[in-house]
Amino acid sequence: MIENLARLVNDDPAIVRWGRRMNETFMVEVxxxxxxxxxxxxxxxxxxxxxxxxxxxxxxxxxxxxxxxxFWQKPPAPGWHDxxxxxxxxxxxxxxxQRVLMAYLQYxxxxxxxxxxx
Amino acid sequence: xxxxxxxGRYAHIDGCRVYFEEAGQGIPLLCLHTAGSDGRQYxxxxxxxxxxxxxxxxxxxxxxHGKSSPPAGWEKxxxxxxxxxxxxxxxxxxxxxxxxxxxxxxxxxxxxxxLDLALKHARELRxxxxxxxxxxxxxxxxxxxxxxxxxxxxxxCGAVAYGLMSPLSPEKERWETVWHYMQGGPGVxxxxxxxxxxxxxxxxxxxxxxxxxxxxxxxxxxxxxSASPRDTxxxxxxxxxxxxxVMKSLGHFPMSENPEAFLGYLRPVLEEIAAR
Numbered sequence: 001m002i003e004n005l006a007r008l009v010n011d012d013p014a015i016v017r018w019g020r021r022m023n024e025t026f027m028v029e030v031x032x033x034x035x036x037x038x039x040x041x042x043x044x045x046x047x048x049x050x051x052x053x054x055x056x057x058x059x060x061x062x063x064x065x066x067x068x069x070x071f072w073q074k075p076p077a078p079g080w081h082d083x084x085x086x087x088x089x090x091x092x093x094x095x096x097x098q099r100v101l102m103a104y105l106q107y108x109x110x111x112x113x114x115x116x117x118x
Numbered sequence: 119x120x121x122x123x124x125x126g127r128y129a130h131i132d133g134c135r136v137y138f139e140e141a142g143q144g145i146p147l148l149c150l151h152t153a154g155s156d157g158r159q160y161x162x163x164x165x166x167x168x169x170x171x172x173x174x175x176x177x178x179x180x181x182x183h184g185k186s187s188p189p190a191g192w193e194k195x196x197x198x199x200x201x202x203x204x205x206x207x208x209x210x211x212x213x214x215x216x217x218x219x220x221x222x223x224x225x226x227x228x229x230x231x232x233l234d235l236a237l238k239h240a241r242e243l244r245x246x247x248x249x250x251x252x253x254x255x256x257x258x259x260x261x262x263x264x265x266x267x268x269x270x271x272x273x274x275c276g277a278v279a280y281g282l283m284s285p286l287s288p289e290k291e292r293w294e295t296v297w298h299y300m301q302g303g304p305g306v307x308x309x310x311x312x313x314x315x316x317x318x319x320x321x322x323x324x325x326x327x328x329x330x331x332x333x334x335x336x337x338x339x340x341x342x343x344s345a346s347p348r349d350t351x352x353x354x355x356x357x358x359x360x361x362x363x364v365m366k367s368l369g370h371f372p373m374s375e376n377p378e379a380f381l382g383y384l385r386p387v388l389e390e391i392a393a394r
Contacts, residue, residue, distance in 0.1 A: 075285050076285060078284075078341045078343070079341075079343045081281075081284070082280075082282070082343070084278065084281045085343040087259055088258045089343070098260070099263070099266065099268055099269060102266070102269045103273070105273070105274055105278070106276060106280060109277060109280065109281060
């Protein structure tokens with residue numbers, strides 16, 4: 001799912017505009033698989049697949065594979081449809097710089113929900 | 119051009135300049151918006167002829183919200199909504215407008231405060247409708263980020279509201295709902311959440327509600343994870359006579375995110391109230 005994110009996001013100006021000022025790298029963890037997403041002006045410039053050694057990221061969003069699969073369902077079930085919904089259930093963990101995550105929250109939500117468009 | 123039947127005016131109540139809108143004639147139906155938003159959320163209820171032929175629908179923007187002003191001296195204090203402030207504001211507004219035994223309908227923080235109104239003012243009210251009512255919500259995120267100089271409050275508040283809606287609700291209405299959130303003043307949503315997450319915990323008292331004095335209807339959208347159907351069910355289980363309905367495919371802002379679907383649930387409730 002994560003592998004296709006760059007195309008799904010970069011081809012959609014309605015998503016890109018929400019991250020236009022974002023120049024950050026953040027981590028997404030799907031179970032034991034780690035990905036680093038490098039964002040430049042709202043475009044996903046690079047997605048790297050871990051494992052990583054001593055890499056720097058601004059914030060990380062970690063959830064089990066099963067949680068992401070429910071999140072990516074079309075349509076998702078109640079309570080599994082939003083990152084904060086997962087947070088309420090204790091199914092996701094946010095780490096790192098919360099200020100940056102909150103500043104770009106709409107963008108991050110749209111990026112991570114993009115697989116539903118596929 | 120299409121002109122809506124809604125009329126907006128300003129009232130001066132307890133030193134505050136309060137904006138309100140109304141449409142229709144008959145039984146007063148006072149509508150309370152959610153935390154950090156304003157009365158525009160009820161645009162579809164105010165525009166529904168099936169309702170306005172029997173009800174005088176009124177919604178006011180709470181002080182600090184929408185087109186209502188904050189009190190003089192707002193720059194010297196933090197806004198923090200409490201149960202006492204909120205209940206006094208609603209009853210004060212109803213008295214100022216001379217509303218006789220109004221029906222009060224509120225969503226989210228409004229859905230919470232109707233429970234307090236049921237305890238304290240049941241005899242002065244014709245019926246209560248709680249949308250997305252819960253007796254308490256545990257803090258699951260840090261709302262202080264919604265009021266932080268280095269985070270754009272409008273964007274952050276909008277993003278929080280966005281997620282609380284159903285993915286099945288129409289895009290146009292969902293993004294309209296987000297826009298209202300993006301227009302809130304700094305610290306206002308957070309100030310409302312003080313009531314929602316801290317001061318407004320009504321779990322200890324909710325069982326004392328007497329629905330024989332004032333009927334209580336509880337309608338909750340199934341996609342809401344803030345005040346979930348389970349939270350409302352817990353209230354309904356403790357309040358004898360409360361009528362609880364789960365609204366399929368709807369989220370935390372039913373009247374605003376999917377007006378047509380919501381009206382389908384609201385009209386029969388209002389008909390029942392009118393027939394009493």
